[in-house]
Every structure is written in structure tokens, then in C-alpha cells.
Amino acid sequence: MLKRFTAIAIAALILQGCGIAMPRYEANFDNVQILKNQPHLAKLNAPTVAADNGQDSVSVRANPVRSPEGSISKHIQKALEDELRLAGLLEPSASRHLDVRLRQSKLDAAVGTGTGAISADFNLREGERSLYSSSKIVTSTWDSSFVGAIAIPAAANAFNPLVRKLLAELYQDPQFINAMKQ
Numbered sequence: 001m002l003k004r005f006t007a008i009a010i011a012a013l014i015l016q017g018c019g020i021a022m023p024r025y026e027a028n029f030d031n032v033q034i035l036k037n038q039p040h041l042a043k044l045n046a047p048t049v050a051a052d053n054g055q056d057s058v059s060v061r062a063n064p065v066r067s068p069e070g071s072i073s074k075h076i077q078k079a080l081e082d083e084l085r086l087a088g089l090l091e092p093s094a095s096r097h098l099d100v101r102l103r104q105s106k107l108d109a110a111v112g113t114g115t116g117a118i119s120a121d122f123n124l125r126e127g128e129r130s131l132y133s134s135s136k137i138v139t140s141t142w143d144s145s146f147v148g149a150i151a152i153p154a155a156a157n158a159f160n161p162l163v164r165k166l167l168a169e170l171y172q173d174p175q176f177i178n179a180m181k182q
Contacts, residue, residue: 021066022156025079027086028164034171035087041180043091044084044098049077049120051102060109060155061148072105076120079163089180096131096180099123104137107159109151114144116155118162122170124179132179138165 035041051073058065058072067075080100084090104119119137123130142158145151170176 020063020152020156021068022075022159024068025075025082025160025163027079027082028167031083031164031168031171032086034168035083035089038177038180041087041089041177042096042182043089043094044096044124045092045094046090047077047080047084047098047100049073049080049100049102051105055102055105058105058107058159060107060152063148063152065107065152065156065159073102075159076100076102076118076163076166079160080167083167096124096126099125103135107155109144109148109155111146111151112144114142114151114155114158116140116142116158116162118166120166122176124176131182132176134170134173134175136166136169136173138162138169140165 051071056071056073069075069078077100080098081090099122101121101123102118103121104117106118107116108114117137117139119135121135122132124132140158140162142154144154
């Protein structure tokens with residue numbers, strides 16, 4: 001009986017895995033260059049990112065995937081701040097502010113193919129005046145394993161490329177660039 005229970009427990013651990021931390025986001029050179037290559041962009045104060053109810057965390061196969069920043073909104077906020085800082089566009093006293101509303105943050109490590117999605121609303125303001133407002137959604141797929149101990153870390157590692165893609169969508173939007181030049 002003990003051998004059977006042990007075998008079931010080991011199988012459950014292999015299939016399920018355990019909670020894991022995603023890697024820290026590293027500013028993307030291409031994203032920073034997109035911003036640096038645009039002349040005369042206005043400076044921004046620190047952006048704020050808030051999440052809709054239930055979107056500030058992700059789970060994969062019922063296991064939490066934790067951000068080193070503490071939450072998904074803080075993870076995306078730190079990524080945005082780092083890239084804006086490296087592009088020379090972050091200034092605490094600036095009158096322009098970027099509000100981001102995280103609408104969806106999802107990772108799914110299905111057997112065979114994993115999927116992920118992030119969607120967010122971006123609003124660039126100067127005082128009470130909105131200069132830019134847009135929604136962005138990005139998706140991704142990756143190879144996923146039957147074994148949770150392989151699939152869950154693969155899903156956690158797939159989150160930062162989604163963030164990178166989301167920010168690239170913002171930086172490449174001509175309306176955003178025009179609003180930053182006003």
C-alpha cells in the first residue's frame with residue numbers, strides 16, 4: 001500500500017510540477033532603439049500599470065507563476081520604466097504620464113503547445129488631457145511538454161517575450177509616436 005501511495009505521489013508531482021518564479025525582465029535593445037531613433041520625443045514621468053480583477057497573477061496547471069517584482073502589473077511597469085529610462089525618456093518631473101490598464105495576462109501549458117496572451121489599454125496624458133489611447137493584445141505559442149516539471153518553467157520563461165512584444169507594439173504605433181512628439 002505504501003509503495004502504491006508513493007508512486008501516485010511521485011506521479012502527481014511529475015505531472016503537476018510546483019509554483020515557480022518567472023525570470024526578471026531585461027530591457028530589450030530593439031525596443032529601446034525604436035524609441036531612441038525617434039527625434040524629439042517628450043519625456044514621461046514614471047508610468048503606472050494597474051490590472052483588472054484577476055489579471056495581476058498567472059497560474060500554469062494550477063501552479064502560481066510569480067514575478068520577481070511581486071505582481072504582473074509591477075512586472076510590466078518595471079519593464080516599461082527600464083526601457084523608457086534607457087531610451088532617455090523617463091524624467092520624474094515630466095508633465096506627461098502613461099497609464100496602463102492590464103486587461104488580460106494568461107499562460108497555458110497545454111500538452112503539445114503552450115499559449116500565452118497579454119492585453120492592455122494605454123493612455124498617454126498631459127494633465128487631464130488625453131494625447132493617446134489604444135488597446136494592444138499580443139499572443140504567443142511555444143512547445144509544451146506533458147511533464148509539468150518541464151511545461152511549467154517553459155511557460156514561465158514565455159512571459160517576458162510576451163511583455164517585450166506588448167511594449168514593441170506600443171513603441172511601433174505611429175499614433176503613440178506622434179503623441180509623444182506633440
